[in-house]
Amino acid sequence: MSAPGASEAVWRGLTWDHPRGFNALAAAAAQAEGLSLHWDKHPLEGFESHPIADLCARYDLVVLDHPHVGEAVAADCLVPVEALFAADEIAGWQAAVAGPSLASYHFAGQHWALPLDAATQVMAYRSDRIDAPPVAWVELPALSQRRAVALSLAGPHAILSFQSVCGAFGAARSGDAFMDRAIGREGYALMLALTGDVTVKAQALNPIAMLGAIERGEGIDLCPLIYGYVNYATRGVEFADAPRGPDGRIGSTLGGTGIGVSKRCAVTPALLDHLRWLMSERVQRSFIPQHEGQPALRAAWQDAAVNAATGNFFAATLASVEQALLRPRHDGAIAFQTAASARLRAALIAGAAADPVLDDLETLYRTHHPAGAET
Template identity: 60%
Template sequence: MNGIWRGLTWDHPRGYRALEAAAWRAAESGLSLSWDRHSLEGFEAHPIGELCARYDLVVLDHPHVGEAVAADCLTPLEELFSADEIAGWRRDCIGPSLDSYRYADRHWSLPLDAASQVMARRRDAVETPPVTWDEVIALSERKTVVLSLSGPHAILSFQSVCAALGARAAAEPDVFLERAAAREAWSILSRLTRTSPEALRDANPIAILEHMSAHDDVALCPLVYGYVTYAPGAVAFSDAPRITASGPIGSILGGTGIGVSRRARPSPELMDHLRWLMSAEAQAGFIPDHDGQPALRSAWRDPAVDARWGGFYAGTIQTLEQASLRPRHDGAIAFQTAASERLRQGLLVGDAADAVLDDLQTLFARHHAPGAET
């Protein structure tokens, strides 16, 4: 007999529409699954253990996994699915989407949704997207370029530029970022902060994309988490910038996965429902049909899916394939919050690079146990 299952997802059409529609579909075969919604900021504000105590399924992003492992509140995929299934998802998911949920030698979430920081531009203002950060800076001298700096996005943008500089991981596990690359990234963001419009300094990625969709006063945002729902309109999406035309793309992985809480005792019907959500059928059909952003590479490469959504997938696929991960240790969310605020304020007031970078390293040490996996 089926149980009555409760899930928690994020309150944006990309986060809930496909899940809710899939639950209604599954109800025809007797599965009772309901989804509550929570703001993205709500997930940042509530410990993952608290959410897992109330819900059977929790949609989360990869920086939460270290905290979840410390709280022992999620069931690893290895206890729910076969090794062959997990290996298949690792092969088929775009970029590091599945690997982002691997921590302490286990996987903690199904990567249902894939996203990364990409470039957004007004189609009527920028015909050909810039490729390098130098080209972005040159464009900012002629047209309005906005940075995404609100909430956690200042530190995420900073990490993305560092990734483009090749600083994907520090040489030492207890060092947040290599200093030389960090200084150069600071210089790039400092220059663009000076001309980024003040009216959008508190805007999250959704608000930036809403503004760009409705107004023509902003030409480009070089790093913003991609939302396919905005692609068919005035906004076009492209790969994130590089340092050189042949260098690596710098971007920090976003996206979300479905975690199964320890409180749940999943029925065969619920397990089959989760398998179906990760199937090629659902990922290239049902999920895009309901405003979702799939995680399977085959869906990103599907010409029909790409054409329906304004070239979003073809325009950004290389960024997803090359995306870097955020820290995932227990304390990563607290570090991300504090570090982003320090970085944002430093950019806005023009602090010296090393003063800010020293503070970021201090915050990292405060929220990261020595030698801990990141």
């Protein structure tokens, strides 16, 4: 693409620093006709916790996680998808995406991002150490006595894992309470049983670092709940659905990313066409996976050629995406996620009793989630 002229607009986008988050967007921008778009990237930790209003003040397009939408609405820093695209287009994407990938960005009556990328917590393991991945949570404590099983607890992942375990046991977050107490005790007890030496040593590893450790055979044979990255599926890491609870329910909490349009952005037909192109089935089934991306459309996850090229990653974990739970999305959700994870992680490492920890989690939820606020 030729360099933009002095009067040509240049758009700036921000995504996260990983081939899955950057390569496809950068390659697409480089070949876009009539559009000068440059993508910057920031670390995973910044993507998970940096204030969305600050990012929107500096960038036209922002790749975000769905827990940020309540904060974004409160800060009035994103343009709703409904102001950019027709209702039939949005309905078409809703029907086409895997699981609640588009619904996760719906808050206060509107959508705030387009789901370019779908992901959820799945199981990751080494097939040379694990003959057959466990199907149910009840199998994990015994397996951890024979193999190196680690929980993903770094950053926000302790509380996300807890929500998923409880979801597998039947808990559904609603209203002004974070977790049903009886199921919370079950979930905490299970996580405590899996917080052995392997988990303690891995407590600071974010999902990228943990998958790298599994790939290299560095002391972890299996992680039962970790955000799936297709990039590792051809590098010695096998993936399977997240473990199931006693009634067969998969417990997994949605991840993935969406592209939000900031209020500072000068929206043009060319920019909207570029976003449509990224969300199209043809691009999602070819260009995105060919550039190390992880598509959001169900058709890509079911595509035989895409699965053949990625160690069957998508087909092996699609059920987890389709049944995934949503995280809290109210204004204050990121602060709750950060504080609750720190409290839960410290308690698991210390082997603390359940009820004081669960009390603290509820207090943190109420602190960061005003009574009656949208979830």
